[in-house]
Amino acid sequence: MRRALLAVAAVVAAAVARPGVAAAQRPDVLRVGAAGPYTNVTAAVAAAHPHDTVVVEPGVYREETVVIDRPLTLLGREGAVLDGEGRRGLVVVAADSVSVLGLTLRDTGITFVDDRAALRVERVRFCHIEGNRIENAFFGIYLANAGDCVVRNNVLIAHGDRESRAGNGIHLWYSARVTIEDNRVEGHRDGIYFEFVEDSRVRGNRSQDNLRYGLHFMFSDGCSYLRNSFRRNGAGVAVMYTRGVVMEGNDFDDNRGGAAFGLLLKEITDSRIAGNRFHRNSVGIHAEGANRLEVVENDFVANGWAVQVLANSEESSFRRNNFVGNSFDVSTNSRRTYSTFEDNYWDRYRGYDRDRDGTGDVPFRPVRLFSLVVEQNEPALVLQRSFLVTLLDLAESVLPMLTPDNLVDARPALNPIATPWRPS
Amino acid sequence: MSTTRKVFRYQTRNVVRSRALIGYALFFLATTLGLVRLGGGVERVLPSLANVVLLAVPLVSLLVATIFLYDGRPFTELLLSQPVGRRSLFAGLYLGLTLPLIGAFLLGVGLPLASSGATQEVPGQAVLLLLSGTLLTAVFTAIGFVVAFTLGDAARGLGAALLLWLVLTVVYDGVVLIASHAFAAYPLERPMLVAMVLNPVDLARVLILIAVDASALLGYTGAVFQDFFGKGWGLVGAAVSLTAWIALPYAWALRRFTRMDF
Known part of the structure; x- marks a missing residue:
């Protein structure tokens, strides 16, 4: 009886260990x-x-x-x-x-x-x-x-x-x-x-x-x-004809040239652009027909134009961004704008804060008169930073006649905003 | 040559002891320190500083040069009664005025910049700013010499110096801007660059633009600007032209000085 059992066990073991079957399975x-x-x-x-x-x-x-x-x-x-x-x-x-x-x-x-x-x-x-x-x-x-x-x-x-x-x-x-x-x-x-x-x-x-x-x-x-x-791409980044885009924490760096954009947005809808850094681009963000964008907590540093919003962009909001050391902060092609700017930090802002709540009491107009001049007459760009141009900008900011009336940051931040962007 | 050195030494001592020069150095020291402390990042400090440099350096260099020359007129005449070559006397006077001014400028702007770390973070921009300030000083003291040796009367000389400063820093750019509007239909890049070369203040500004606003300048679509600002020869060209701008008024003033009947 015991021997019979052993024999059965041996047969079973042999069957399990049969090499052909194993190769097919493993x-x-x-x-x-x-x-x-x-x-x-x-x-x-x-x-x-x-x-x-x-x-x-x-x-x-x-x-x-x-x-x-x-x-x-x-x-x-x-x-x-x-x-x-x-x-x-x-x-x-x-x-x-x-x-x-x-x-x-x-x-x-x-x-x-x-x-x-x-x-x-x-x-x-x-x-x-x-x-x-x-x-x-x-x-x-x-x-x-x-x-x-x-x-x-x-x-x-x-x-x-x-x-x-x-x-x-x-x-x-x-x-x-x-x-x-x-x-x-x-x-x-x-x-x-x-x-x-x-x-x-x-x-x-x-x-x-x-x-x-x-x-x-x-x-x-x-x-x-x-x-x-x-970085250093011939024409930067271009995104078109899309809805529901999320762009967060990216670094757009050193994209420079006549047709180079940190980020070119064309017909982009319902999208969120947050916590990015735009550094040393000819144009940081160029928005054309870009609707309902949320542009939040980005750093715009040392760009030629930080933001260009054309008049066919509607209901976009630019909030809590830092604008530092750009040649031009915002430019547009119309006297009206359908986008809102709020709570941003602008290094050009010269207002005061009497109630000490961290936001300036005087609204800030990010479109300089000189950027309109350059828009119509590009070679005039070489006069950038001339004393005359500073005077013109000053005069316009005291008594706005030509720059868009409603392109205003009503609550400019007095101190740079802590943005989430960190070098990766 | 030794005459040059002697005059230079005397003139330097004279200028360095003056309150104007000390005030000038302190002014830049205070401005730069203030901007560094309050102005936020380096991206902000250098452009603001550039605006100050482009205004103050020509004005002060021009005024200091003319005032010292008018003040030192009797002494210069005394020296001329000695067996002294006019060329070497002129060189001594010029260097004795220019080098202390340059020193004051470099000290006032350079020290705080270096201590703030800007010279490490953006060495190119800092160096270009210091370079353009230095060259501007040399240009405008030379222009001051032209004024002082052309107009005999100190009051008229100072008035002319101020007027010249106003024209070169503000009026000239206004004319260029209006002209560029009037001829907007034509290709204007080359004429604009030529216009910049014809004015030393604009040249110095272009040097600073190349450092600070390259992103915007390269964003302009014209090929001439792309070449000029993108390939490095804009920088060299502007620096060389600005250096040439020292030679021009220097030669003119020297000519006046050597032929002048004191």
């Missing part, structure tokens, strides 16, 4: 490297079962574009490089639940026929792209019709020379619920580009020295942009 690791078993990525992907991991050992791989058509993880070891030799894109993700991690993708070359990308993600969900380095790509990471993806900690460096010969760094088209986090993008046409994207988050990215915009989005409702840094 995700496998497939190695790609000069030493084998696979010598190119495509072969390993073709041999992989769903949810396997393809590990790419260090080395330079020159092969046809890798198409990942089943859910798996493509993991590059440090020094694993896919080289496009200036002729092709490198990886296409064509299945749900694919991860691409730690690879270096380089040299896609430039094409004017299609949007060639180092890494293209098309019509899939749940992709995860992390820790990759993309060098000299036309488009870097290209998501089209993608959903629920994460793009994190990638470094994209290109050396575009002309806008027409460069592609975007991280490019999203018709996508939803994507997280773009802690990436660095340099030298592309637009650093981060969104078109028809919904409910996505862009956080902690650094986008700098791009040829056109650091961030560029259109028709992308309900997205938020938090603690990013946009």
Whole structure:
């Protein structure tokens, strides 16, 4: 009896430990490297079962574009490089639940026929792209019709020379619920580009020295942009035709030039811009047809024009911002304004506070007469800071005749406001 | 040369001991300290200070130079009765007046700025401010020499100096502004820059603009300004022109001085 029981136990144990069954159940690791078993990525992907991991050992791989058509993880070891030799894109993700991690993708070359990308993600969900380095790509990471993806900690460096010969760094088209986090993008046409994207988050990215915009989005409702840094981009940041935008804690720095804007808002509605810093931009915020914006607790420091609000912007409110050391604080193109300014700190304010409640007793008019002069006659800009101009501004502020009557901060703060922006 | 040095030493001692110079240094010291203490951040201090410098430096340099020259006229004549070269005497007088003024300016503005940390935070802006003040001083003492050696009468000389100051700091810009409106339909960038070069106060102001308002200047769409203010040669050009502005009145005054019948 005892022996019979033992025999049964042995048979059961053998059945559980049968190697074939175990391999089918457990995700496998497939190695790609000069030493084998696979010598190119495509072969390993073709041999992989769903949810396997393809590990790419260090080395330079020159092969046809890798198409990942089943859910798996493509993991590059440090020094694993896919080289496009200036002729092709490198990886296409064509299945749900694919991860691409730690690879270096380089040299896609430039094409004017299609949007060639180092890494293209098309019509899939749940992709995860992390820790990759993309060098000299036309488009870097290209998501089209993608959903629920994460793009994190990638470094994209290109050396575009002309806008027409460069592609975007991280490019999203018709996508939803994507997280773009802690990436660095340099030298592309637009650093981060969104078109028809919904409910996505862009956080902690650094986008700098791009040829056109650091961030560029259109028709992308309900997205938020938090603690990013946009620096020295050819034209700054431009956002258009969108509602429900949240921009908080970003740094718009050093975007200078004839058509450069820290933040260009065109047809933006019901959005919140809070706790950002605008530093040394030709124009801090340029608002055109921007309605019901809340611009709160931002720092505008050392910009050419801190805020330009055109008359087609309605019901926006600028509250508790700091305006320090700007050449011009506010300018507009009309004698009326439909936006309100309240409780801001203006370093030009020369009023007094007799009841000592921290707000000035005399309203402040942020539009200088000289800014109207410059508006009509731009070369007159070289007279900025001349004694004559100071006198003109003074005369106008005592007896306003030409500047917008209702563009007034009725409650200017006497001391700089503690804003939440901190260098990240 | 030794004549120059002797005259220079005498003149320097004379100027440094005067209350005007001490007052001048104290004025800048108080203004800069006040702005640093009360004015908030560096972004605020330097532009405000620039406004003061652009007004006060030309005025004081011009007045001090003319007053000292008129006051020292008998002494100058006495020296001329000795076997002394006029050129070296002139150089001694000029340096003896200009260098103490520059010293007072650098001391009054530079010290508080350095102690406030502005020279570390925005070294470029601070240096440009000090440079433009220094050059302005040298230009306007030279202009003071022209006035003093052209007009014999001290009252008329001082009046002329004041008028000149008013014209260069206010009236000139007004004319430029009106002209730029009248000819707004034409490409005005080059003429505007030329107009700035023709006035030393404007040149010094442009130097400061390059430091402080570069963001706005680069925001202007014209290519001439983009080149001028964006590529560094605006800075060099303005500094060189301002230096040339020292030579022009200096040469003129020297010519008057060497040919003058005392």
